[in-house]
Amino acid sequence: MHLDAKIPSGPLAEKWDKHKFDLKLVSPANKRKFNIIIVGTGLAGSSAAASLAELGYNIQSFCIQDSPRRAHSIAAQGGINAAKNYPNDGDSIHRLFYDTIKGGDFRSREANVYRLAQVSNQIIDHCVALGVPFAREYGGGLATRSFGGAQVSRTFYARGQTGQQLLLGAYSAMSRQIHLGKITMFPRREILDIILVDGKARGIIVRNLITGDIERYTAHAVILATGGYGNVFNLSTNAIASNATAIWKAYQKGALFANPCFTQIHPTCIPVHGTYQSKLTLMSESLRNDGRVWVPKKPGDKRAPEDIPEEQRSYYLEEKYPSFGNLVPRDVASRNAKEQCDAGRGVGDTGFSVYLDFHDAIKRMGEDAIRSKYGNLFQMYEKIVAENPYKTPMKIYPAVHYTMGGLWVDYNLMSNIPGLFVLGEANFSDHGANRLGASALMQGLADGYFVIPNTLGNYLAEQTLNPVETDHPSFQDSHSQALEKMHKLLAIKGKRTVDDFHKELGHVMWDNCGMQRNAKDLEKALELIPAIREEFWKNVTVPGNNDDFNQSLEKAYRVADFLELAELMVHDALARKESCGGHFREESQTDENEAKRDDKNYSHVAAWEYQGIESKPRLHKENLKFENVQLTQRSYK
């Protein structure tokens, strides 16, 4: 299979403009004739729905929650990057591009990342126009803060609720189009399959989560914006319903899955505290602007933090990385926290935490200043942990947070299945092996507001798409397969719950395919996962029926897919013998224990092709070409 990323020729800075000019257009009168399905209403899906509807397309939009406003994007806290250079601190499109590609450890496409940086400024303009109440300086201009992996202040924010405010902005734009009849909204629906006709994406089937009915929808193109798959690990910062089903079904229909093992472990989360725990709560990375990370110098020191004198503390990030200090990228911060805890210097009941201390910042700026910057995060921490972070340092530990991997897409955000586009966290496109903070919101909105409105039309203009009806055999087949799968799940009536299997899978993934990976553990995982899957299909118990509101069945359906996807992630991790970004192979590290890339052998996107559940997937490589940046060993010292 030849993977053509369709990257436009010409100088980097001119590619997107040139491409927009080369793309075919659909005339306004003809746009009305096209029906587009968009699955997902997070930042990517809702911004795409609104923008495409504004252009005149007829949109059918789907989400799991009872309202599009509740998509997982709502939980993003810290902020969104843009190259505005309002603080006059040396930022530029080129610098944002460079930081992002370097932060991703040189495993993403130059052209995609450059375009992202280019449209970043328009995103901020548009969000302000929609009424997003970003934080402001006293003069009335927009405020910014710094985030990991950058030495400029380019992150725009709305308190600790940036995702919420950006999503509500896109949701309001969507609401306007719903009112105008250009978007039809289908909430409480979960995708069961993607329908291909003549090899092109032409529809979907979904389960109506209230009635249990399987519903069929046709379209001229299908856009997936269903988010990331971090919940493979069971415990993550993702929302409970976040799942992989849509991209997994697409993969099984022939879409390539790129870099599935690239997972981001976020350094600042509230540590795990009990077996009943259902999710991990993130404490935004922006806290590292003012909080100082430390552990006691002496292993096993159980004194209360305030009883440990300054000279007996190790501010290990500041010591080891003087120029970036507490603001090193996430993968670096996470691995260092693990290293400290593994060496016995971890704090808290479990010994699997480090301190994030605001004492000095409060002394410098006062408690009120800290409250206005991070008030809601501090409040959230106090609710969960029952400790006051203004007085006692926070305890934090890394947790699974984001998946850089996703469906392979070309420069137009189309997968290798014609007519199947993938936006947001669900695609693999822009973050390489590690995503920088505040870049996911930027990417989701770039994809939805500014990229897809240009690239979708080109696809539609080039095709002759015959009408498709919902009684087409492709629909019939998928419908009966989905129904059969549900009947099977309900009929097993075994002895273990879905959650129980999910937890077991999560442990296997965290232990063997988590923050550090090695061939031995990965090979072990390749034996464990199929065994769990086998037992799942013999011994799970799912109460209730399929033609009813049944949350156990929803969960079972999602976990069944995680049990397959996990294996693909491990295959990918095993095949990539280098370390890069969040993918740390113990066999490949520098003398200073930093990730050591192998550009000669692994400067590629690993795109996997499905070969059946029990067979090893097939690897295709898209080689990455770097013409504008020098590949360097990342250093944040």
Added chain:
Amino acid sequence: MSEKNISLTLRVWRQAGPHVKGQLITYHLDDVSTDMSFLEMIDVLNEKLTLRDEDPIAFDHDCREGICGMCGAVVDGQVHGPETATTLCQLHMRHFTDGDTIIVEPFRSRAFPIIKDLVVDRSGLDKIIQAGGYISASTGGSTDANAMPIPTQTAEEAMDAAACIGCGACVASCPNASAMLFAGAKVSQLALLPQGKAEREKRVWSIVHKMDELGFGNCSNERECEATCPKEISISHIARFNREFTRAAFVSREK
């Protein structure tokens, strides 16, 4: 975190569907860690029910960190439970005592029909926003974000209103099933910002009519909404809503 375990009696509203009768069913639960969230406690109960091949309790939830607005129930008569400024998912069991009996019911409001157990239909809230809770700015035509300075104070006030998570607690706690706090927060946010000014009359009119049409009640100043709002949205936004409405009536009469 000083964890301990408590035992509880739960009386939970069980209702198989919209058109069948529901009732409170009693469950006993031991070894509830006080570090658990309320929803984790229900998870534990649901695991037990599942293993007994009984139907687990249906409840809405997603983010479990107090921001998506998906969760919500009435706990011992209080919407989102006994803690102020807290969604159900952020309520922790440390606020309960060993031996407590806790009654858990869905949001009770004529505006929110029951779907199953604790799950209700809050789509009316989306319809209110669709009626006008937006600024009609299409993608692509915006001026530079800093072209229009907005005083910090104004931006902060708009943000206070925009913090609404749309959970519907205000409606559920209001004896009149009024959505004035929800709608007021949105109208207020957009009225405060210069970008929202162009459509302010139309917006408030459409929203008021939509609320009437959907059967949400009027505000009679009970202030229950403000007391239960997990984001502590102030009723001053209802006051601004009312001023906007009066102003809109005046402006449009002049036309």
